[in-house]
Amino acid sequence: MTAALTLHTYWRSSAAYRVRIALHLKGLPFVSVPVHLVKDGGEQRLPAFAARNPQRLVPTLQHGDAVLTQSLSIIEYLDETFPDVPLLPGDAWSRQRARALAQLVACDIHPLGNLRVLQYLEHELQLPSEARTQWVARWVRDGLAAFEALLLQQGAGEFCVGDAPTLADCALVPQLYNARRFGIDLAPYPTVRRIDAACAALPAFEAAVPERQADAPPA
Numbered sequence: 001m002t003a004a005l006t007l008h009t010y011w012r013s014s015a016a017y018r019v020r021i022a023l024h025l026k027g028l029p030f031v032s033v034p035v036h037l038v039k040d041g042g043e044q045r046l047p048a049f050a051a052r053n054p055q056r057l058v059p060t061l062q063h064g065d066a067v068l069t070q071s072l073s074i075i076e077y078l079d080e081t082f083p084d085v086p087l088l089p090g091d092a093w094s095r096q097r098a099r100a101l102a103q104l105v106a107c108d109i110h111p112l113g114n115l116r117v118l119q120y121l122e123h124e125l126q127l128p129s130e131a132r133t134q135w136v137a138r139w140v141r142d143g144l145a146a147f148e149a150l151l152l153q154q155g156a157g158e159f160c161v162g163d164a165p166t167l168a169d170c171a172l173v174p175q176l177y178n179a180r181r182f183g184i185d186l187a188p189y190p191t192v193r194r195i196d197a198a199c200a201a202l203p204a205f206e207a208a209v210p211e212r213q214a215d216a217p218p219a
Contacts, residue, residue, distance in 0.1 A: 003064030005030040008052070010037045011213035014110060014174035015071040016059040020213075021170045022075040024204035026085045034215035035060075037115055072099075072106050075167055087167050097154055098161045101147060101168035105175045109143035112136070113178065136182050144179065147172070148189040156191055158198050165199060173199050177210065 007023065007030050009016040023030050035058050036043045043049060044056040053060040053069050061068040063081070068074045079087045088095045111117065113136035121127045121135060151160065160168035176196050179186060186193055199205045210216055 003066075004062075006033055006062040007031070008033045008035050008049070008058055008060040008062070009213070009215075010035050010058050011210045011216040013037065013058050014114075014178050015057070015106070017174035017177065017208055017210060018071045018106075018170045019059045019061060019074050019078075020208035021165075021173065021205055022078055022087055022167075024207045025087065025165055025170075025202075026078060026082050028078070028082060032214060034213075036215070072102055072167065072171070075170060079167075087165070087170065089161055089166060094161050097150075098166040098168045101150060101160055102171040104143060104147055104150070105171040108146075109140055109175055110178075112139040113182075133182055137184050140175070140179050140182070140184050141188075143175075144186070144189050144192060148192050151191045151195070156195065159195055165202070165204075169195065169199050172196065173205060 005023070005028060007016070007019060009020065009032050011034070035049060037058070042056075044053075044058065049060075050056050052062075052067055055069060057069070059069075059071055059074060061074050061077075063077075068077055075087060088098055118132055118136070121132050127135070154161075157163040159165050160172060172192065173196060176186065176192070206212070211219070
């Protein structure tokens with residue numbers, strides 16, 4: 001019997017969103033365990049969760065006795081462990097492209113606007129809301145401009161790398177969700193928007209949308 005998959009997640013975490021997309025694309029059943037990142041100072045700070053993931057971050061995926069952290073690493077683990085519906089292309093050059101685009105999001109855009117950074121800007125540096133929004137927008141615009149340029153330079157297919165979703169699409173779509181939250185104009189990125197629309201048409205991406213998660217607040 002295959003070991004169960006349990007995803008410790010938060011509905012609006014873009015990193016957890018990436019892993020939800022991957023799980024749904026692969027058709028893997030999993031149990032979601034919500035970890036509220038804001039309530040009572042953040043449930044990720046509780047000792048029980050810190051014992052599971054010392055970084056105190058979501059997503060954290062349990063596969064049997066294994067505890068997995070870091071969204072892109074989790075997705076690659078899923079790809080190696082459950083090779084049906086691969087999320088990395090078959091040739092080395094295309095795999096590098098998918099990884100590079102995913103890391104552009106996960107390493108260069110996302111860390112500068114994640115919850116921990118925004119809380120630091122608010123509470124420690126006491127920046128007003130408008131200044132925090134400007135901070136996020138600056139780095140998101142820079143990152144998406146580079147993402148768009150790479151897609152044009154390397155030749156995107158229907159999706160970021162070829163004609164099937166990859167690791168790169170799992171990273172891109174949640175970042176665009178965040179961009180819209182902060183009111184960032186996506187008009188300058190037509191290729192990015194085209195790929196986002198192609199992803200949105202797939203049931204796996206729809207199932208992973210934050211507002212469809214059990215811990216999302218009522219509309």
